[in-house]
Amino acid sequence: MRKPLFLLLALAAFTASPLAQSQTKMRPEETEVWKPVPLVVTPGATDSAPPSDAIILFNGKNEDEWVSAQDHTPARWIVHDGVLTVNKAAGNIETRRTFRDYQLHIEWRIPKDITGSGQARGNSGVFLASTGPGDAGYELQVLDSYHNSTYVNGQAGSIYKQSPPLVNPAHKPGQWQTYDVIWTAPRFNPDGSLKSSACITVFFNGVLVQNHFQLRGQTLYIGMPFYKPYDRAPIKLQAHGDPSQPISFRNIWVRELK
Numbered sequence: 001m002r003k004p005l006f007l008l009l010a011l012a013a014f015t016a017s018p019l020a021q022s023q024t025k026m027r028p029e030e031t032e033v034w035k036p037v038p039l040v041v042t043p044g045a046t047d048s049a050p051p052s053d054a055i056i057l058f059n060g061k062n063e064d065e066w067v068s069a070q071d072h073t074p075a076r077w078i079v080h081d082g083v084l085t086v087n088k089a090a091g092n093i094e095t096r097r098t099f100r101d102y103q104l105h106i107e108w109r110i111p112k113d114i115t116g117s118g119q120a121r122g123n124s125g126v127f128l129a130s131t132g133p134g135d136a137g138y139e140l141q142v143l144d145s146y147h148n149s150t151y152v153n154g155q156a157g158s159i160y161k162q163s164p165p166l167v168n169p170a171h172k173p174g175q176w177q178t179y180d181v182i183w184t185a186p187r188f189n190p191d192g193s194l195k196s197s198a199c200i201t202v203f204f205n206g207v208l209v210q211n212h213f214q215l216r217g218q219t220l221y222i223g224m225p226f227y228k229p230y231d232r233a234p235i236k237l238q239a240h241g242d243p244s245q246p247i248s249f250r251n252i253w254v255r256e257l258k
């Protein structure tokens with residue numbers, strides 16, 4: 001088949017260009033990188049099981065890695081049957097350890113007999129960085145979003161009041177659900193001004209719902225987001241004050257990114 005004249009002319013122009021000539025003079029080895037060799041990591045038995053370099057934040061046995069977000073006393077949520085259930089009276093809990101950038105896996109379950117509607121139906125949250133007591137920080141919303149209407153930037157998989165999920169892959173109440181998160185913390189200049197925004201990518205039940213979203217600051221119930229300088233911070237789980245039954249978590253692990 002004859003090639004159109006403009007294609008032949010474009011090809012001739014490219015092969016005559018300095019870029020094309022320098023490419024053909026290069027050897028394959030010149031674009032090979034051999035070091036540093038990526039560390040060997042043994043994957044978990046399943047994709048939801050922790051790989052060998054993960055820090056286990058909850059393994060079904062105890063809440064030793066967690067403290068009260070209010071006063072840093074030992075966490076007083078309820079560990080039973082291998083799961084961690086919110087104790088609303090005890091308030092938010094956060095990790096003893098602090099983190100900057102990381103990969104996080106966490107599983108959560110709305111009670112099968114959940115009641116309430118809108119934001120008052122299985123509300124909780126994963127704060128990617130806890131920057132103070134209460135709800136200070138950056139919240140990835142947890143909520144029953146299976147046939148439960150609310151503002152879309154407040155449904156499950158949203159970055160609270162900043163970014164709705166791309167789609168809604170929520171399971172029915174009673175089923176376990178997963179978040180797999182890549183969190184890049186914000187960076188600040190020595191004078192406290194913002195150097196680079198926080199970024200988040202989230203898979204909800206294996207489905208992409210946040211694609212490298214740049215946060216506008218901390219997530220707030222009332223008002224516009226703003227940044228407050230911090231370096232490293234705990235991960236926090238929310239004990240929401242709504243009257244619906246408390247939700248549960250399990251299999252929580254994190255891989256800090258250097």
Ligand code: MG
Pocket residue numbers: 123124125139141142238240
């Ligand atoms: Mg919440």
